[in-house]
Amino acid sequence: MAQQVILTGIKPTGMPHLGNLVGAIQPSVDLSYSQDKQAFYFIADYHALTGLKDAKELSQYSRQIAAAWIALGLDPERVVLYRQSDIPEVFELNWILACFAPKGLMNRAHAYKASVQKNQENEESDLDAGVNMGLYTYPILMAADILLMQTRWVPVGGDQVQHIEIARDVAQYFNRQYQREVFTLPEALIDEAGAVIPGLDGRKMSKSYGNTIPIFAPATTLQKLVMRIATDSSRPGEPKDPDKSTVFQLYRLVATEAETEAYRQAFLAGIAWKEAKDQLYEVLNRKLSGPRERYHALLDDGAETLDRILVEGAPKARAVAQATMKKVRKAIGVE
Numbered sequence: 001m002a003q004q005v006i007l008t009g010i011k012p013t014g015m016p017h018l019g020n021l022v023g024a025i026q027p028s029v030d031l032s033y034s035q036d037k038q039a040f041y042f043i044a045d046y047h048a049l050t051g052l053k054d055a056k057e058l059s060q061y062s063r064q065i066a067a068a069w070i071a072l073g074l075d076p077e078r079v080v081l082y083r084q085s086d087i088p089e090v091f092e093l094n095w096i097l098a099c100f101a102p103k104g105l106m107n108r109a110h111a112y113k114a115s116v117q118k119n120q121e122n123e124e125s126d127l128d129a130g131v132n133m134g135l136y137t138y139p140i141l142m143a144a145d146i147l148l149m150q151t152r153w154v155p156v157g158g159d160q161v162q163h164i165e166i167a168r169d170v171a172q173y174f175n176r177q178y179q180r181e182v183f184t185l186p187e188a189l190i191d192e193a194g195a196v197i198p199g200l201d202g203r204k205m206s207k208s209y210g211n212t213i214p215i216f217a218p219a220t221t222l223q224k225l226v227m228r229i230a231t232d233s234s235r236p237g238e239p240k241d242p243d244k245s246t247v248f249q250l251y252r253l254v255a256t257e258a259e260t261e262a263y264r265q266a267f268l269a270g271i272a273w274k275e276a277k278d279q280l281y282e283v284l285n286r287k288l289s290g291p292r293e294r295y296h297a298l299l300d301d302g303a304e305t306l307d308r309i310l311v312e313g314a315p316k317a318r319a320v321a322q323a324t325m326k327k328v329r330k331a332i333g334v335e
């Protein structure tokens with residue numbers, strides 16, 4: 001049987017952080033080693049353009065995402081790694097799919113709805129203030145990314161499930177219209193662990209809250225950030241509830257089971273916050289120092305290796321894209 005396609009994209013909108021590592025990067029790297037699947041992973045740079053208009057930042061963040069993936073174990077020999085902007089077929093399909101996407105479906109897409117809601121709360125007279133058409137039709141471009149590669153599985157975080165469902169709906173409208181299976185129907189693949197990683201202030205770790213621990217921060221910065229994690233005011237010797245502590249939640253992500261159990265006991269026995277944070281820093285640094293070195297090596301050599309990997313990925317992705325577009329053009333009658 002042919003291998004099933006597994007595909008995911010990451011938007012280059014900032015420095016990757018521990019939440020991205022656990023929620024997106026690590027699961028996609030692990031999945032890419034399944035024997036029965038062909039993985040296509042890409043940098044969703046045109047999605048980032050909906051909000052990011054600084055050319056230098058867009059280009060830097062794009063390289064950083066590619067470097068992060070490779071530094072954390074993605075094997076470019078196994079995975080087709082590419083930039084969305086290198087695949088012109090995505091944008092051709094984007095238009096075609098737009099002609100099959102009901103406008104009402106876009107009105108209900110959550111990123112757009114969130115902008116409208118914000119405008120309502122701020123008593124803006126124009127509820128669409130600050131919304132560009134790229135943001136509004138974001139799910140269509142995403143459907144194009146997915147359907148173009150005949151994707152079966154899309155590993156994503158819970159916040160993206162609605163987008164995958166939209167892609168699936170649009171694929172079904174298209175297939176039904178032309179009475180043939182032009183597109184494979186995609187499905188979201190949600191990581192079982194599904195953990196929401198807390199940030200320095202205890203809220204969800206997110207660029208938008210400015211509470212992140214960047215994966216590749218230098219050791220000294222890592223240490224400073226760990227010391228800034230919010231804790232309660234309990235003193236050394238007072239028992240601490242591990243399940244309510246960000247320090248503990250982060251520790252268990254990177255430590256072994258035996259270490260985590262010992263750490264839990266230390267919390268119950270009243271470990272001092274300073275000592276708990278020193279230990280957290282140790283295990284974080286142990287996990288991240290290897291990837292950090294590889295990441296900087298990839299970015300520092302003028303990013304030549306990195307650029308070569310991306311340049312080599314594009315034609316492999318385009319070969320699949322072109323085969324799909326052939327079927328699409330034939331179906332709609334513009335052969």
Ligand code: ADP
Nearest residue numbers: 019020023024157195196197204205206207208
């Ligand atoms: P941010 O909230 O920092 O802007 P993104 O929305 O760009 O992050 O998220 C990129 C990917 O990382 C998504 O798949 C998302 O599910 C995952 N992710 C982001 N933050 C977290 C977190 N705190 N815990 C788990 N996964 C996360």
Ligand code: TRP
Nearest residue numbers: 007008009010011044047142145
């Ligand atoms: N929208 C996704 C995000 O914000 C990124 C993305 C773009 C994507 N195209 C995709 C994810 C296709 C999976 C499949 O994280």
